[in-house]
Amino acid sequence: MNDTKKYGFTTTILHSDRQKPIEHGSLHKPIHTSVAYGYKDARELAAVFQGRQPGYRYGRQGNPTVSALEDKITKMEQGLATICFSTGMAAIGALAHALLRSGDHVVSSAFLFGNTNSLWQTVSGQGIEVSFVDATDVANVEAALTPSTRIVFVETIANPRTQVADLKRIGQLCRDKGILFVVDNTMTSPYLFRPKMVGAGLVVNALTKSIAGHGNALGGSLTDTGLYDWSKFPNIFDTYKRYTQPQWGMAQIRAKALRDFGGSLGPEAAHHIAVGAETMALRLERECANAMALAWMLEADPRVAAVHYPGLPSHPQHAIASELFSAYGSLFSFELVDGIDCFDYLNRLRLGVPASNLGDTRTLVIPVAHTIFYEMGPERRASMGIAESLIRVSVGIEDTTDLVEDFRQALGAQ
Template sequence: MTTEKISRSFNFDTIALHGGQDIDPTTRSRAVPIYQTTSYVFDDADYANELFQMQKEGYIYSRNANPTNTVLEKRLAQLEGGSGAFAVSSGQAAITIALNTLAKAGDEIVATNALYGGTYNLFANTFQRFGIKVHFVDGHDLDAVEAAINEKTKALFTETIGNPSLQIADLKNLSRIAHKHGIPLVVDNTFTTPYLEKPFDFGADIIVHSLTKFIGGHGTSIGGAIVDSGRFPWNNGRFPEFTEKKPYLNHHSFLELAKENAFIAKARFELGHDLGASLSPFNSWLFIQGLESLSLRIEKHVSNTLKVAEYLSQHEQVEWVNYPSLKDNPQFELSKIYLPKGAGSILTFGIKGGLEAAKTFINSVKLLSHVANVGDSKSLVIHPATTTHSRLLPEEQLQAGVTPEQIRLSVGLEDANDIIADIEQALSVVRTKHF
């Protein structure tokens, strides 16, 4: 069965197992093969020239495309409901390539301020060195979002669930504002994955992923991906780079050659090629394995997280718990719109005793792992203010939803009672030491 028939006729779990794969005609391998190769033999000189000028589809060099990566890309695009995807070396590479495909020196980007610390640093510092200015705004203040957009703005960026504030993006309204001004809405869907939320259904135009997290699921590989909806009108006058004819494309434009895949083609053949942020086919193969069990894992993640959140919300040593699926959470109604299957497996809570109590808790857990990651099958814990967001100034930390007493949990797939028991014993150490 062809990948097109799988995309059109099957549901999520079936696509997660079969999407993007045409059985290898030589070996008839049932599993996706790992094409561990750098390069590919051309039929003749004319064929090679046509490949380099995007006149034909095919493989040139694994920095640009690889057959194992292609399966991953097609499967992700099908799961998200997009037209195409580009797999790269990390989530940071995905964000960098996606936004620099849209913006150049002198351009601007508007981003919601509830962001992962690495993304905030990328925007505030590295992009500034590129000559791209990023305006940070409160994603729930729609007037402020719109006011920050001007004639230089090339994109509006947000995370489906902010890290670690857990602010849920109002994608319907954000996409309405972006499209009113002729710019795409770019969404980081790492925390939710397409199983919990499909941003394209709410008007988003481009999705980025850190595949390292839930899609990989086991903390073994770093990778990222860009997915295009295929719906944005690149010929609206704001993006001449997509419509101008390129000498190196035999005097055609990306829009002429790739049509609904113009964005992915430009990202792949320009920055993907020039920056060399290529994804190893072995890592790609591991991500394909992760996709096959994604829905099962996410359901268990969500179930465990709700149990942990309810436990923490009743604990006397906990000042507050932030998990949007809790009924008393300010975002509960918003979560029912965007995340009816659950608000993922990340929660934060504030421990009584502030910074020192938070450090003691982190140092006292035994089952939970103290690492700078989320989305692993194992439960993880970290103190954002002194780690992931430590490069931010105190006022910037507050804008990103980071406070000294805040602890972030990435709830894994262990038995929920064992996770809670470890949290309880760590809180007991805090009580003995600080109260």
């Protein structure tokens, strides 16, 4: 495969490993389980530790199997470099641990995955101010900025209510202000959207979800798109300024979040994720088509009070989603009318599996207010638009007619 030629998304992922020599001609990068790396010349070891020579120091900071996955993610996002972590939450936590200091300020979308919301709440108790805003309108983000704002953080499509951030205008605002724009791309994936196109400096992916796609490995990543000027970020330690300026951010994140904090991805999980990623485009095309069919059917049924899916013209940010995304994702949520118990509905499903995950090949369903958002309480849920009957659906690759019939029959008799 000619590395200088531009190939399509799936072709690039399939042949990514072969861009570098692979042991014994293997088609996949092998699983390297060693945590230590020996050198024949002690001076080489010192050069690697000092960053003067490429190589591996210790498994917590890097691994050949993980590096091969990082290369794949970088190609997916058309970025400069990627660091992989043990989970998606570890990747988001790395932002706070490696880049923020007491007195800093973060502006975050108020429409967040429950654990991300919890993490920012924890961070706000450690001397870092966090402002939650409705990021569907850039004006709300701009109004929240202060001289100490270091990061603006949004999800592309919010989990679970599917609000879509005003991504292009927020990106322009951050460019104008010299602020690091961080976009969580998990709900869209690099196949449906590249946050680099709206000016994101760092991109988060929970690799567990659509990229791995089979519910058999945890992982997360941060990708530097190469767009952010790290000389504008005041929290870079002098130690990491010995690298070229575009490398400052990732050098500090790798040291502080992997070497010091230890949120490292293991080689076995990295291998599962890399293999799963090969079929991401094929899976997402089916999942997005299934999600659209289910959303249309449910919205037309009088027993359903509301359906939240960016692919529907009724969605408040349908126009933004249509402009930015190549499809509308595999996640949606819906509310039942009064008189239909959400637990009874879920128990009548034959194919939808009650479980907490996203991006699986199987369709997964969960009663949001009673599970993943229960801890935040009714007041915070209401502020996020989460009804007590809200059901989140992560749509799988089952046959479309089977899924539509299953979700229809579970509504019960007319």
